Amino acid sequence: MKRPSRLLHMTPLGVDRMAALADASTDPNLLRMENIDTDLLPHESIVQATKDAVTADSTNSYIPLLGHDSLRRAIASHVARQSGVNYDWQKSAIVCAGAWTGILDVLLATIEAGDGVLLTAPVYAGLLNRTRLVGGEAHLVPFRPTESGWRLDLDVLRAAAKIPRLRAILLMNPNLPTGSVLTFEEWAAIAELCRERDLLLIYDAAMERILYDGRQVIHPASFPGMAERTVTIGSVSKEFRMIGWRVGWIVGPQDVIENVSLAAVTNSGTTVGLSAAAAKTALELPEDDVKAAVDEWQRRRDLMLEELQDLVPIIPPHGGWTMMTDVSALGITGAEASRRLFEKGAVAATSMEGWGDQETARYLRFVFSNEPIERLRGIGHRFRRALLT
Numbered sequence: 001m002k003r004p005s006r007l008l009h010m011t012p013l014g015v016d017r018m019a020a021l022a023d024a025s026t027d028p029n030l031l032r033m034e035n036i037d038t039d040l041l042p043h044e045s046i047v048q049a050t051k052d053a054v055t056a057d058s059t060n061s062y063i064p065l066l067g068h069d070s071l072r073r074a075i076a077s078h079v080a081r082q083s084g085v086n087y088d089w090q091k092s093a094i095v096c097a098g099a100w101t102g103i104l105d106v107l108l109a110t111i112e113a114g115d116g117v118l119l120t121a122p123v124y125a126g127l128l129n130r131t132r133l134v135g136g137e138a139h140l141v142p143f144r145p146t147e148s149g150w151r152l153d154l155d156v157l158r159a160a161a162k163i164p165r166l167r168a169i170l171l172m173n174p175n176l177p178t179g180s181v182l183t184f185e186e187w188a189a190i191a192e193l194c195r196e197r198d199l200l201l202i203y204d205a206a207m208e209r210i211l212y213d214g215r216q217v218i219h220p221a222s223f224p225g226m227a228e229r230t231v232t233i234g235s236v237s238k239e240f241r242m243i244g245w246r247v248g249w250i251v252g253p254q255d256v257i258e259n260v261s262l263a264a265v266t267n268s269g270t271t272v273g274l275s276a277a278a279a280k281t282a283l284e285l286p287e288d289d290v291k292a293a294v295d296e297w298q299r300r301r302d303l304m305l306e307e308l309q310d311l312v313p314i315i316p317p318h319g320g321w322t323m324m325t326d327v328s329a330l331g332i333t334g335a336e337a338s339r340r341l342f343e344k345g346a347v348a349a350t351s352m353e354g355w356g357d358q359e360t361a362r363y364l365r366f367v368f369s370n371e372p373i374e375r376l377r378g379i380g381h382r383f384r385r386a387l388l389t
Contacts, residue, residue, distance in 0.1 A: 103233055
């Protein structure tokens with residue numbers, strides 16, 4: 001069958017192939033570091049709310065199409081706390097089936113074929129694919145690796161002002177896959193470009209509180225002139241460890257949300273029912289719940305940095321669940337490093353080929369959120385055995 005033109009430039013994620021190999025492995029010592037998962041469980045109140053919902057008639061319904069009122073209220077309050085912007089939950093907040101569905105809904109509602117969309121690179125390939133799926137033209141602004149972390153190339157960002165038909169900036173912070181966290185200066189430059197070119201900022205905030213070394217949330221809607229330009233897309237998947245619940249949200253200016261609502265109802269039909277009460281419960285938990293999980297993920301990150309720092313160039317992540325290493329100095333690609341680590345080191349990790357420009361083929365990504373400290377210890381030895389001998 002002939003492939004439709006909208007699919008011709010779609011980028012394979014690579015994660016599914018490595019995950020399939022890992023699933024087929026019988027090695028109990030294999031480290032599962034290829035996929036965005038975590039072994040940390042949700043709060044017990046979330047689990048109980050989910051159990052209670054299974055037998056509730058109100059959760060087994062197609063309606064309300066934009067999400068239960070109580071959950072939409074909780075979502076609007078949550079985004080208001082992070083941004084300092086007050087949102088009318090009835091006009092500015094809707095529920096979606098996970099953040100990834102929400103991103104596609106926003107793009108469908110705001111991007112015409114041929115419109116330019118600015119993304120950062122390396123970038124989650126799914127963001128590239130969604131941009132291309134709606135007919136958008138992806139333009140990349142690179143993160144540059146430094147000894148202290150990844151930094152956005154502000155010169156390239158400012159030069160993007162000359163791109164014709166530029167319509168939106170689409171980014172995730174912390175960034176996937178680099179773990180970069182935008183500084184105030186970088187956010188300010190993004191806001192300036194949005195105001196200068198009258199751009200929409202599509203902000204994937206699914207990991208915004210997973211920050212290390214004392215960093216604090218900087219929400220782009222808090223900048224002057226940005227509340228009316230920023231659409232925030234979030235979910236309970238990462239911060240609350242609720243990946244399988246598939247609950248996300250879209251919050252933004254009323255005129256944008258009106259169009260997004262049409263796309264969302266057409267795309268998904270209805271929002272999640274069984275998970276709604278659990279998501280509301282999660283959003284109303286004390287900050288201590290997320291903080292405890294972040295503290296544990298930071299311990300895992302620190303162990304990875306300690307064990308690998310003298311073996312390969314590791315760029316420290318400042319947030320999120322992932323870190324990357326440049327294996328080109330070893331004379332191999334990320335794909336070759338992934339193969340060797342799996343076969344000789346019992347580590348499942350994903351090559352970054354296709355996650356941005358051609359330069360990303362040199363990187364290998366590790367998800368450090370899914371393995372406990374006890375199993376991560378000794379990963380330096382596994383690296384040495386697979387790649388350096």
